Amino acid sequence: MRRTDEEAERAKLIRRYVTPDRRYLKLGGGLLGMSGRDRAKFLQKLGKAAGEISPGELGVLLDRGWREGKTAAWLIAVADRTEFRERLGELLLASEAPYAGHAYCVALAAFGTPADADPLVAYLDRYLPRPDLYYDQEAALGALLMLDAKLGTDHAARFLAPDGLWQQWIDGPPSKDCDTPDSYREFIGQLCAFADESAKHCPTRRHDVPPRRR
Numbered sequence: 001m002r003r004t005d006e007e008a009e010r011a012k013l014i015r016r017y018v019t020p021d022r023r024y025l026k027l028g029g030g031l032l033g034m035s036g037r038d039r040a041k042f043l044q045k046l047g048k049a050a051g052e053i054s055p056g057e058l059g060v061l062l063d064r065g066w067r068e069g070k071t072a073a074w075l076i077a078v079a080d081r082t083e084f085r086e087r088l089g090e091l092l093l094a095s096e097a098p099y100a101g102h103a104y105c106v107a108l109a110a111f112g113t114p115a116d117a118d119p120l121v122a123y124l125d126r127y128l129p130r131p132d133l134y135y136d137q138e139a140a141l142g143a144l145l146m147l148d149a150k151l152g153t154d155h156a157a158r159f160l161a162p163d164g165l166w167q168q169w170i171d172g173p174p175s176k177d178c179d180t181p182d183s184y185r186e187f188i189g190q191l192c193a194f195a196d197e198s199a200k201h202c203p204t205r206r207h208d209v210p211p212r213r214r
Contacts, residue, residue, distance in 0.1 A: 010064070013057055017049055017071060024067040027074045028102055029187075031194050043194060047201025050078035062087060066097040073103035077110040077195045079202050085111060089119025092136070093126060101136035109143035110192045117155045120144040128165035131172040141166065142184030146192070149185065156181070 018024050021042065031039055053075055061072035062084075069091065076084045085108070091097075092104040108116040123140045127133055144156045159166045160181060170176050199205045 010060060013060060014068060017053055018068055024071045027070060028191065043198035044201045047078055047198040050075040051203040066100040069097060069100035070103040073107045077107035078198045079205055082111050085115060092119055092123050095135050102139045105136060105139040105143040106188060106191045109146045109188050110195045112150055114151055117144060117147050121155055124159055128159060128169045131169045137169060138178065138184045139188065141181055142188040145181060145185035146188050
């Protein structure tokens, strides 16, 4: 395929999956501000899209910018495409694009298995010692706490120890005005609940699996 044809195909993917109804902007915290009716309609369309997009197309979106990567991560979470776990972990750790890392954390939390804690732990080990970098530390900690609550593990404990890496990152410099760790866990839990709701409309997703614990 010629380069111009490849670019045309990528543009078509973006128009189909990323930009409809400004989807990439609404995914994440924007869902909380939507009315119940609008959110239900939005999640229904998201679930349908998650079932339609192919693994190859998801890979193309993940290799693009933050808008495409953020949207792809949500489609991956909704369709429970755990084969993308390693790729999401790599992208999260690289932190090369703004805004998308939060979605990677949501997807890993939504998968909800012991293997999904590893990339979150790796991220926190790398970026909590860098108080000068305000990236996705809060989302990663919230996702890890959610996994701990579900799996009965305590991966987050060492980060939250007195004078541990979490407190050192908050204290800076620069110092940060952060919410409690539990608030980040609850926030990620809300977003995973939206992914679960959207999954009901995903034709490729199994629907006999019990809902995830928050």
